[in-house]
Amino acid sequence: MKVLIGLSLLAISFFAFASVLPEAPSGFDNKSNGLVDDATHTADQENFDEIEQVSDGLGPLYNAQSCRECHQNPTSGGSSQVSELRVGHLSPGGKFQNPEIPIARGAEIIKGRTLVNDRAICPNAAFPSTEIQERVPDSENIRTFRVSLNVLGDGFVEAVPDQTFVDLAKEQCKKNHKKICGQVLYVPILEAPGQTGVGRFGWKDQHASLLSFSADAYLNEMGITSRLQPDEVTNLCNTVSEPNDKPGPDGLSDIDRFARFMRATQTPARDSQVAKTPKARQGAELFDKVGCDICHVQTLATASAGTKINGGTFSIPPALAEKQFHPYGDFLLHDVGTGDGFVVAMLEHYGKNMYQINWKNLSIPEYNNTANKIRTAPLWGVRLHSRLMHDGNSVTLLDAILRHGGEAAHVIKKFEKLKPAEKEALLEFLRSL
Numbered sequence: 567m568k569v570l571i572g573l574s575l576l577a578i579s580f581f582a583f584a585s586v587l588p589e590a591p592s593g594f595d596n597k598s599n600g601l602v603d604d605a606t607h608t609a610d611q612e613n614f615d616e617i618e619q620v621s622d623g624l625g626p627l628y629n630a631q632s633c634r635e636c637h638q639n640p641t642s643g644g645s646s647q648v649s650e651l652r653v654g655h656l657s658p659g660g661k662f663q664n665p666e667i668p669i670a671r672g673a674e675i676i677k678g679r680t681l682v683n684d685r686a687i688c689p690n691a692a693f694p695s696t697e698i699q700e701r702v703p704d705s706e707n708i709r710t711f712r713v714s715l716n717v718l719g720d721g722f723v724e725a726v727p728d729q730t731f732v733d734l735a736k737e738q739c740k741k742n743h744k745k746i747c748g749q750v751l752y753v754p755i756l757e758a759p760g761q762t763g764v765g766r767f768g769w770k771d772q773h774a775s776l777l778s779f780s781a782d783a784y785l786n787e788m789g790i791t792s793r794l795q796p797d798e799v800t801n802l803c804n805t806v807s808e809p810n811d812k813p814g815p816d817g818l819s820d821i822d823r824f825a826r827f828m829r830a831t832q833t834p835a836r837d838s839q840v841a842k843t844p845k846a847r848q849g850a851e852l853f854d855k856v857g858c859d860i861c862h863v864q865t866l867a868t869a870s871a872g873t874k875i876n877g878g879t880f881s882i883p884p885a886l887a888e889k890q891f892h893p894y895g896d897f898l899l900h901d902v903g904t905g906d907g908f909v910v911a912m913l914e915h916y917g918k919n920m921y922q923i924n925w926k927n928l929s930i931p932e933y934n935n936t937a938n939k940i941r942t943a944p945l946w947g948v949r950l951h952s953r954l955m956h957d958g959n960s961v962t963l964l965d966a967i968l969r970h971g972g973e974a975a976h977v978i979k980k981f982e983k984l985k986p987a988e989k990e991a992l993l994e995f996l997r998s999l
């Protein structure tokens with residue numbers, strides 16, 4: 567059986583085999599999924615929770631002082647109500663353009679990123695008259711908010727082979743007569759310059775690697791530079807030497823610990839009381855029947871132990887290998903009518919030397935094609951979220967469902983045709999996730 571599973575992972579579609587694989591552990595008890603011992607996991611969590619100070623390299627521009635500030639519900643690594651501001655504008659030719667945001671009374675213009683940092687470390691005692699707060703000029707008239715995302719269980723998502731997503735996109739498109747066709751996006755792996763992987767993290771699938779995401783978040787949310795993101799967004803008011811995040815005695819930097827923390831988390835657990843009710847079970851059937859599961863895919867499986875991912879830099883450890891898990895998402899990009907016109911900002915996410923590197927499979931037209939697409943929101947843990955959809959603008963599950971159009975339009979029509987009790991059952995199922 568082992569050999570069979572191994573082969574299926576490499577060769578044929580292995581969805582059919584997922585049911586024989588062991589379940590990834592789930593829970594909100596802050597225990598490791600087996601990747602590291604609990605003491606190491608607790609220490610890594612302390613890093614994720616740590617409040618950074620100006621002397622640690624915080625800022626000059628930033629949004630918050632700790633990963634946990636935006637990822638904490640119901641525990642470190644969960645999502646939260648925190649949202650971020652992104653802006654841009656259209657070129658005369660109608661293409662999305664990154665914003666130009668003047669700071670320090672126009673002394674410097676911040677370019678190459680769509681994120682607007684809400685906070686800055688100065689004016690302060692050392693720089694009493696330097697104001698560098700980013701404030702949006704009227705010319706940047708495309709605007710959106712993006713709510714934070716859950717990272718619990720993401721080690722399993724990272725360990726899904728690229729080919730799974732490629733196959734899933736193809737099968738989905740074929741089965742649904744080209745009405746629903748998720749897009750796969752190849753994105754840079756920062757720790758393996760030149761290599762790319764299938765993007766699966768972030769609302770725009772902008773990263774494939776949790777280490778890359780850690781470096782991105784550390785710089786863009788907290789203003790802390792690392793070996794993978796060595797350049798500050800601005801050097802005004804900057805006093806700490808670069809990179810801010812240096813390796814400790816064990817050779818690991820903070821970004822390595824963040825990545826290990828996320829990789830070692832368990833997946834979000836279901837509400838077992840609600841899940842076993844007849845109503846929620848009926849709802850689960852209706853969810854599949856109307857076609858929600860076409861994008862909100864129930865089960866995915868990880869590759870075998872020793873498989874190299876992230877451009878060959880990470881070897882899948884036994885704790886993450888050959889497990890099935892239930893994200894209720896396909897991690898593909900879709901146009902469900904909610905797109906906000908944004909294209910991933912290259913320099914922001916992949917660093918200032920992004921264009922000096924020749925990235926395998928990277929396609930700018932494919933990126934441009936994502937302007938009105940959003941990654942299918944994985945529904946695991948959705949019962950715990952107060953604000954839904956990428957912009958947090960939907961506050962009930964029903965509102966979120968009814969906002970779907972575009973590729974999902976015919977599925978939502980079927981949902982609308984359900985009897986009131988059936989709709990209620992489907993919602994009850996969502997409240998069990």
Ligand code: HEC
Pocket residue numbers: 629630631632633634635636637648649650712713714715716717720766767768769770776779780783784787788824828
């Ligand atoms: C100010 C709030 C904020 C802080 C601080 C923050 N994040 Fe996030 N995080 C977000 C938001 C918002 C998103 C969604 C971003 C997007 O795709 O536009 C996100 C998404 C993520 C994701 C993608 C999860 C997925 O499954 O798609 C990861 C991983 C992540 N953050 C890790 C971190 C780490 C590690 C830190 C600390 C270094 C951190 N974040 C700090 C707000 C924050």
Ligand code: HEC
Pocket residue numbers: 746856857858859860861862900902904905940941942943944945948951953954955956957963966967970973974977978981996
């Ligand atoms: C064509 C693919 C597709 C189909 C079909 C689909 N969804 Fe979605 N779903 C998405 C995408 C993409 C998003 C994120 C949209 C956004 O944030 O703007 C999403 C978001 C959601 C959310 C919000 C979750 C969150 O955490 O914010 C819920 C709830 C949801 N879908 C439920 C459903 C239900 C129920 C159905 C069936 C009636 C369904 N979806 C059908 C793609 C799909």
